[in-house]
Amino acid sequence: MKRTFILTTVFLMAVIAMAMQQTTENKEMILKISLPNNSFDGKLIYLKDIGSGMVLDSATVKEQKAMFTRPGNDATFYAIDILGTQRLRGICIGEKGSLSLSLQPRQFPIATGAPLNDEVAAIDKELVALASNVKTKEERAAAEEKQKAMLIPFFKKHNNDGAGAYTLLAQDLLELVTDEEFSELYAVMGSNIRNMKPIQQFCEMKEAAKKTQKGAMFVDIVGTDEQGKTLHLSDFVGKGNYVLMDMWASWCGPCRREIPNLLQLHQQYHDKGLTVLGVFVWDELKNLQPAKEKEGIVWPQLIDSNKTATKLYGVYGIPQIILFAPDGTVIARDLRGEHMINKVNEVMKK
Numbered sequence: 001m002k003r004t005f006i007l008t009t010v011f012l013m014a015v016i017a018m019a020m021q022q023t024t025e026n027k028e029m030i031l032k033i034s035l036p037n038n039s040f041d042g043k044l045i046y047l048k049d050i051g052s053g054m055v056l057d058s059a060t061v062k063e064q065k066a067m068f069t070r071p072g073n074d075a076t077f078y079a080i081d082i083l084g085t086q087r088l089r090g091i092c093i094g095e096k097g098s099l100s101l102s103l104q105p106r107q108f109p110i111a112t113g114a115p116l117n118d119e120v121a122a123i124d125k126e127l128v129a130l131a132s133n134v135k136t137k138e139e140r141a142a143a144e145e146k147q148k149a150m151l152i153p154f155f156k157k158h159n160n161d162g163a164g165a166y167t168l169l170a171q172d173l174l175e176l177v178t179d180e181e182f183s184e185l186y187a188v189m190g191s192n193i194r195n196m197k198p199i200q201q202f203c204e205m206k207e208a209a210k211k212t213q214k215g216a217m218f219v220d221i222v223g224t225d226e227q228g229k230t231l232h233l234s235d236f237v238g239k240g241n242y243v244l245m246d247m248w249a250s251w252c253g254p255c256r257r258e259i260p261n262l263l264q265l266h267q268q269y270h271d272k273g274l275t276v277l278g279v280f281v282w283d284e285l286k287n288l289q290p291a292k293e294k295e296g297i298v299w300p301q302l303i304d305s306n307k308t309a310t311k312l313y314g315v316y317g318i319p320q321i322i323l324f325a326p327d328g329t330v331i332a333r334d335l336r337g338e339h340m341i342n343k344v345n346e347v348m349k350k
Contacts, residue, residue: 029072031092031099031111033080035064045082050091050169051075051196072096074116075192077162077169091170093117093162108170116163123154127171148176152185160190168193174202175316182206202316209314209333218328219312221279224305226288231302233279238328242274242347244335247309247320249283250291254336255319259295261341262321266299269348273326277302279309281318323347 033045040061047057047068059066061082070076076094080101081087088103090110097114110121127147134143151167158164167173168185177185186194186203193199212219221233237243246262248255266276276299280288285303292301304310313320313333321335323343332343 031068048079074161077165205314243324250287
């Protein structure tokens with residue numbers, strides 16, 4: 001009898017312990033990460049909350065593996081990042097459950113193992129396939145329209161959770177939609193997503209962009225010249241010349257591809273009332289001179305030393321090329337390639 005009582009008690013305690021463990025696990029996100037080789041062993045891997053921009057946790061890689069445990073929360077959207085022989089990154093939605101993430105070079109994989117993550121991984125696979133055969137500008141434009149057509153309904157279905165945040169931030173839906181479409185998305189956007197720092201910043205940039213559209217007076221930028229002396233956009237704009245302002249960076253491929261067009265316009269109109277001005281953003285000063293020499297840049301540069309230029313003009317991506325009238329009002333934004341050349345030819349030949 002005594003032995004039976006003891007065994008029964010032990011069994012009940014084990015059941016209670018198991019139930020408590022399951023209850024705890026059921027409320028947690030357990031993310032198990034695998035690395036492609038042992039070169040990352042001993043290095044730190046970081047878990048970042050994309051909504052706040054904060055690094056929340058780190059783990060040491062052991063035997064090509066790492067693990068994070070966080071409270072389960074469908075509204076959270078995490079980035080996983082490791083620096084080693086090469087950078088590896090991935091993402092996951094912070095829903096409760098046991099998730100797996102296999103990091104691979106030159107990929108941006110999504111965790112799987114729970115419903116929201118699996119749903120995101122599935123649509124991500126479709127989007128990767130959609131973009132894989134794109135070669136021409138026309139094909140890219142068509143693919144972006146299809147991408148938007150897939151992502152907008154997906155966001156509306158997940159308008160207040162991490163899957164919805166994924167569509168806006170990881171798949172760049174914010175850059176694809178028109179102002180009208182963004183207003184429609186914002187109208188159905190839940191507070192979890194509205195309060196995410198990147199979304200708030202994007203809304204601020206949208207407002208700044210509205211204030212610097214065609215017909216608006218220029219907003220001054222304060223920076224430095226290449227010698228470190230204070231320089232203002234107002235030193236060039238509103239002084240009686242047309243000004244073609246190019247926000248660019250040395251690492252930006254599309255920026256570098258516009259430089260021959262800017263050089264052509266500089267050579268054609270510099271003595272006829274057009275000033276080409278570079279605004280060097282999102283880059284380090286040490287990279288400016290080598291880029292200038294390689295590309296043959298001869299026009300002045302305003303260094304965005306205060307890191308305010310793109311914010312003031314609501315610029316989300318570069319190059320951003322803006323043409324100002326002699327009185328300082330904006331003639332046109334988002335100028336590139338042949339469209340830019342035609343616009344400058346039009347105003348300079350009036």
